[in-house]
Amino acid sequence: MNEPKPKVTVAIIGAGIAGLSCASSLQKLGFEVRVYEKSRGPSGRMSTRHGEGWSADHGAQYFTARDRAFIEELNTWIKAGVAAAWHPRLSVYDSGQWQESGSKEKRYVGVPAMNSPGQYLAKNLSIECNQTIDKIYRKDGKWHLRSLENGEMIQSFDYLVLAIPAPQSYALTKLVDHSIETICSDIKMQGCWTVMARLSNKADMHFDAAFINNEIISWISRNNSKPGRTGQETWTIHANPQWSQQWIELDKDEAGQLILDSAKQLGLNCHNAEISIHRWRYASGAINTELGFILNDESKLCLCGDWLHSGRVEGAWLSGYKLASAIDISVAA
Numbered sequence: 001m002n003e004p005k006p007k008v009t010v011a012i013i014g015a016g017i018a019g020l021s022c023a024s025s026l027q028k029l030g031f032e033v034r035v036y037e038k039s040r041g042p043s044g045r046m047s048t049r050h051g052e053g054w055s056a057d058h059g060a061q062y063f064t065a066r067d068r069a070f071i072e073e074l075n076t077w078i079k080a081g082v083a084a085a086w087h088p089r090l091s092v093y094d095s096g097q098w099q100e101s102g103s104k105e106k107r108y109v110g111v112p113a114m115n116s117p118g119q120y121l122a123k124n125l126s127i128e129c130n131q132t133i134d135k136i137y138r139k140d141g142k143w144h145l146r147s148l149e150n151g152e153m154i155q156s157f158d159y160l161v162l163a164i165p166a167p168q169s170y171a172l173t174k175l176v177d178h179s180i181e182t183i184c185s186d187i188k189m190q191g192c193w194t195v196m197a198r199l200s201n202k203a204d205m206h207f208d209a210a211f212i213n214n215e216i217i218s219w220i221s222r223n224n225s226k227p228g229r230t231g232q233e234t235w236t237i238h239a240n241p242q243w244s245q246q247w248i249e250l251d252k253d254e255a256g257q258l259i260l261d262s263a264k265q266l267g268l269n270c271h272n273a274e275i276s277i278h279r280w281r282y283a284s285g286a287i288n289t290e291l292g293f294i295l296n297d298e299s300k301l302c303l304c305g306d307w308l309h310s311g312r313v314e315g316a317w318l319s320g321y322k323l324a325s326a327i328d329i330s331v332a333a
């Protein structure tokens with residue numbers, strides 16, 4: 001009897017939605033995949049902060065689904081109960097005026113939290129959390145990794161996928177591939193200061209979510225208006241990318257106070273609220289690439305992520321999904 005062929009091995013750095021989508025697609029195609037993630041759990045910027053009796057989505061707020069493949073994936077999430085449509089009362093604040101939003105866009109969220117689809121995808125994958133990869137190198141035709149926490153990894157890999165934001169990809173690739181280094185350094189990602197406010201009573205606002213165009217804020221939403229959320233009344237406020245980037249090094253409490261003052265002027269008074277503040281150093285920013293991912297056939301170094309595919313949840317998922325097919329084709333060639 002023939003020996004079974006050894007599987008092609010792939011290491012994926014980053015368990016955000018792009019890394020998870022790439023990993024699960026590759027696994028379905030018969031690859032042996034291992035994911036390394038620096039945080040305590042998967043899902044990256046599709047994230048939720050949990051406290052006693054409350055939770056708040058503090059990264060991605062909702063996502064849209066336009067591409068056929070992503071719609072199919074979304075349908076499996078909905079069937080599994082980890083995503084659902086969200087129908088907020090939606091307003092827009094611009095030039096000092098409030099308006100009801102006329103947007104007919106279908107919006108979806110993770111259920112019961114934004115990180116639920118990521119956790120669902122992660123269930124059948126081999127993921128090592130609390131592993132910050134700080135060095136990659138190629139030796140004897142294989143990729144080797146080192147993590148900050150555990151040092152050199154014993155296993156080496158045929159392919160290496162970086163599913164992390166551009167500046168972090170740049171930091172890892174600058175010593176191994178100058179062409180990738182140039183693409184990564186072309187993009188300027190911007191930060192986002194985020195405030196989560198827990199109120200003792202329901203705030204009397206005329207919207208569940210609002211796009212804001214003022215000096216500081218870009219978005220306000222009531223977490224409890226999303227499906228499956230229970231617990232204390234919690235609002236998420238995002239500062240806009242320009243303001244956040246300009247004040248990215250500001251003291252956390254100072255940034256939070258400026259955002260809360262601005263929210264008060266918009267009618268959301270969080271004076272007596274319990275506050276959590278988060279600084280996203282790399283929240284948004286993308287470049288247009290033809291394929292939506294990068295695959296170097298020679299070195300077998302690959303990149304995927306939202307920044308290579310429209311800068312949103314759907315783009316991130318598609319980037320990982322398309323890269324997986326491209327790796328499969330590259331192996332067969």
Ligand SMILES: Cc1cc2nc3c(=O)[nH]c(=O)nc-3n(C[C@H](O)[C@H](O)[C@H](O)COP(=O)(O)OP(=O)(O)OC[C@H]3O[C@@H](n4cnc5c(N)ncnc54)[C@H](O)[C@@H]3O)c2cc1C
Binds near residue numbers: 046163194
């Ligand atoms: C504040 C905010 C609001 C947003 N709002 C929306 C929205 O409303 N709608 C929408 O569609 N999108 C939104 N987005 C964007 C959306 O969240 C992203 O497009 C998507 O989640 C990116 O997925 P990703 O897998 O490409 O990257 P990430 O989610 O960033 O995943 C990368 C992962 O890699 C890990 N990592 C990084 N470096 C290393 C390392 N050296 N070693 C190991 N692991 C590493 C990180 O911890 C992370 O888990 C928002 C993002 C933010 C921050």
